[in-house]
Amino acid sequence: MTHRVAIVGAGPSGFYAADGLLRARPDLRIDLIDRLPTPFGLVRAGVAPDHQGTKVIVRQFEKLLAQPDVRFVGNVEIGRDLTWEELRADYDAVIVAIGMVLDKKLGVPGEDLPFVWGSWRFVGWLNGHPDFRQGPDLAKVRKVAVIGNGNVALDVARVLAKSADEMAKSDIVPEAEAAIAAAPLRDIYVIGRRGPEQAAFTNNELGEMGRLGRAVALVDADALKVEAPASDPTPERLRKAKNLELLRGFSANKPGSKPVSLHFLFNAAPKAFGEGSVELTTGKLAADLVITCIGYTGEDYPKGEGVFPVGWAKRGPTGTIPANRAESHAVAEQVLAWLGKRDPKSGTDPMPLSIDFAGWHRIDKAEVAAGKPLGRPRVKLTDWQALLDVAQSD
Ligand SMILES: Cc1cc2nc3c(=O)[nH]c(=O)nc-3n(C[C@H](O)[C@H](O)[C@H](O)COP(=O)(O)OP(=O)(O)OC[C@H]3O[C@@H](n4cnc5c(N)ncnc54)[C@H](O)[C@@H]3O)c2cc1C
Numbered sequence: 001m002t003h004r005v006a007i008v009g010a011g012p013s014g015f016y017a018a019d020g021l022l023r024a025r026p027d028l029r030i031d032l033i034d035r036l037p038t039p040f041g042l043v044r045a046g047v048a049p050d051h052q053g054t055k056v057i058v059r060q061f062e063k064l065l066a067q068p069d070v071r072f073v074g075n076v077e078i079g080r081d082l083t084w085e086e087l088r089a090d091y092d093a094v095i096v097a098i099g100m101v102l103d104k105k106l107g108v109p110g111e112d113l114p115f116v117w118g119s120w121r122f123v124g125w126l127n128g129h130p131d132f133r134q135g136p137d138l139a140k141v142r143k144v145a146v147i148g149n150g151n152v153a154l155d156v157a158r159v160l161a162k163s164a165d166e167m168a169k170s171d172i173v174p175e176a177e178a179a180i181a182a183a184p185l186r187d188i189y190v191i192g193r194r195g196p197e198q199a200a201f202t203n204n205e206l207g208e209m210g211r212l213g214r215a216v217a218l219v220d221a222d223a224l225k226v227e228a229p230a231s232d233p234t235p236e237r238l239r240k241a242k243n244l245e246l247l248r249g250f251s252a253n254k255p256g257s258k259p260v261s262l263h264f265l266f267n268a269a270p271k272a273f274g275e276g277s278v279e280l281t282t283g284k285l286a287a288d289l290v291i292t293c294i295g296y297t298g299e300d301y302p303k304g305e306g307v308f309p310v311g312w313a314k315r316g317p318t319g320t321i322p323a324n325r326a327e328s329h330a331v332a333e334q335v336l337a338w339l340g341k342r343d344p345k346s347g348t349d350p351m352p353l354s355i356d357f358a359g360w361h362r363i364d365k366a367e368v369a370a371g372k373p374l375g376r377p378r379v380k381l382t383d384w385q386a387l388l389d390v391a392q393s394d
Contacts, residue, residue, distance in 0.1 A: 197227065
């Protein structure tokens with residue numbers, strides 16, 4: 001008999017935790033449980049559809065799923081299909097890798113108006129998350145305000161700004177692609193409440209905004225009379241200095257030189273939303289659609305003995321995919337120490353096996369096959385029932 005570990009959440013931190021456990025204890029039996037019929041968390045549902053290189057990491061995760069004592073258990077939501085208590089009773093340890101699943105609120109009037117979208121919903125729609133099949137109506141959207149100064153804000157602005165040709169090799173869902181291509185978009189504003197020297201953009205992602213086919217990046221040179229804070233640690237200072245250099249390049253661009261203008265506005269905090277406008281601390285801005293990219297919050301899970309949080313569920317919504325690896329491995333060490341002090345439980349297998357690794361492979365195969373004639377990596381299945389039907393077909 002051997003120990004059995006449940007990892008709730010088949011995103012990067014869950015996979016890295018499984019990897020850490022198996023390096024020391026290849027005999028362990030691990031269930032990687034996800035409420036979705038598909039694995040990989042935000043690598044599939046968050047990372048921008050035109051950044052396919054970032055998604056290559058799933059090949060490593062697939063190798064873990066192929067190991068005989070690792071099971072993918074898709075379409076099982078803990079807290080709904082099985083309680084956290086049942087899980088704790090049946091497994092020798094439970095790793096909580098559920099990420100963060102709710103949009104953070106700005107807490108300003110008008111935030112619940114229908115033209116204000118959180119990035120979780122919006123990005124979920126672009127990426128084919130089955131909970132978010134309905135996107136915003138873009139048919140009359142000329143001006144979009146993207147609130148936030150992190151990479152998610154750049155992802156959202158970039159995917160809106162890119163031409164159909166520039167998205168041709170992506171796996172954006174066809175409905176979203178068609179809606180964006182048909183929208184009469186003219187102006188996209190990326191709005192930060194602080195100065196450009198404080199923006200959280202990474203250099204590569206910001207640099208990409210200066211190389212878009214149908215959109216010109218613009219910024220007022222007066223906003224750039226600042227320096228990267230000398231008190232910051234060197235890597236941060238260098239990142240910020242490079243961002244300022246890139247923005248100074250944008251400030252020399254000619255407005256109107258491309259069909260879409262991509263404006264960077266700084267030191268402008270949203271105070272309220274009214275139908276068709278955003279009230280900023282710097283004045284009123286007309287906008288037909290607002291997308292807030294200001295971070296996420298999570299759902300609660302039970303704390304206590306034998307329960308080990310990891311990844312975004314533990315640290316909050318910051319950090320890239322690789323940043324989860326070291327932490328997940330450290331948590332795996334704690335789990336191994338915990339298991340080392342206990343005999344394996346002798347319970348029955350409590351897990352309803354709705355979609356396993358073979359089921360996910362059927363989905364994967366169908367999606368890749370649908371993408372092939374279009375020269376795309378895949379065309380995602382976005383409907384819950386369609387995902388279940390394909391996974392359970394034989
Ligand atoms: C929009 C966006 C774009 C990003 N782009 C990049 C990028 O380009 N490059 C990069 O390195 N990083 C990027 N990141 C960050 C990266 O996605 C995270 O670092 C990483 O996904 C966090 O991993 P995680 O496993 O903690 O959470 P997640 O990836 O969110 O995985 C959590 C999983 O848990 C499942 N789950 C939740 N609740 C339950 C439950 N009750 N029962 C069962 N399953 C459950 C979810 O379905 C999900 O699959 C991006 C993040 C976002 C939001």
